[in-house]
Amino acid sequence: MTRIKKIALVIVLFCFCLFLYKYSPYRVEFLGYYQKIWAHRVDSKEKLKAALLFYKGVELDLVYKAHENFLDINHPPAKSINLSFKNYLSEINTDTYLWLDIKNLTLENSELILTRIVSVLNQRNYPFDKILIETRYPEALPIFTKKGFITSYYLPFSLHTKSTSELNLEINKITAILENQPEIGISSDYKNYNIMKEYFPNKNKYIWMISSITERWFTKTRSILKDEKVKVVLVHYKSPTGNR
DSSP, X not given: OOHHHHHHHHHHXXXXXXXXXXXXSOOGGGTTOGGXXXXXXXXXXXXXXXXTTTOSEEEEEEEEETTTTEEEEOOTTSOOOOOXXXXXXXXXXXXXXXXXXXXXXXXTTHHHHHHHHHHHHHHHTOOGGGEEEEESOGGGOHHHHHHTOEEXXXXXXXXXXXXXXXXXHHHHHHHHHHHHOTTOEEEEEGGGHHHHHHHOTTSOEEEEEOSOHHHHOHHHHHHHHHOTTEEEEEEOOOOSSOOO
């Protein structure tokens, strides 16, 4: 083999390894904390089956259709494939942790959604304490918390970009919510982690980290994972099939 061919082969192998590493759940920066790492946006049964080979928990998106009393696995504006929460659960065992991002959960429909979720889970004897309910509308959470679910307030967007005065206003609002509901956690993008840690050091935190490592860097990832109050970190998972 000529020297040029050897160099070309090394480059090809390097690129192949880089590709595999990019989509591997077992990355160096996660070492020692794999139990905290869950797969982000697992909205099909095909992707679910693949993700459960690697992760102990997955995040999925739900839209409640009141006129059908139907929990649709979907992340708008993607087109619905009419995959029900009940059908989705048929693919997993009760050891799996689930993060439910309920896109249209509000105070007004919270009772209906709770009733439907409880009905589906009870049919499988699924433990409520393995289910995280997340929403941007924290006033909808008390009935889920009381029922035994893990609950989290999806914090306002881009806190890290706000001016000092804007941030102080947001922190005051969040503080009031958390004082009223001390049992709930907080969830946000990793870019807001420093703010979450500074103002709410004792709150359980649920983070998503779905950008590339070149954007978030190794040390940032490690510092987040080492925080004992960070309970879950969502990461991008590209499945061989079923990505949506």
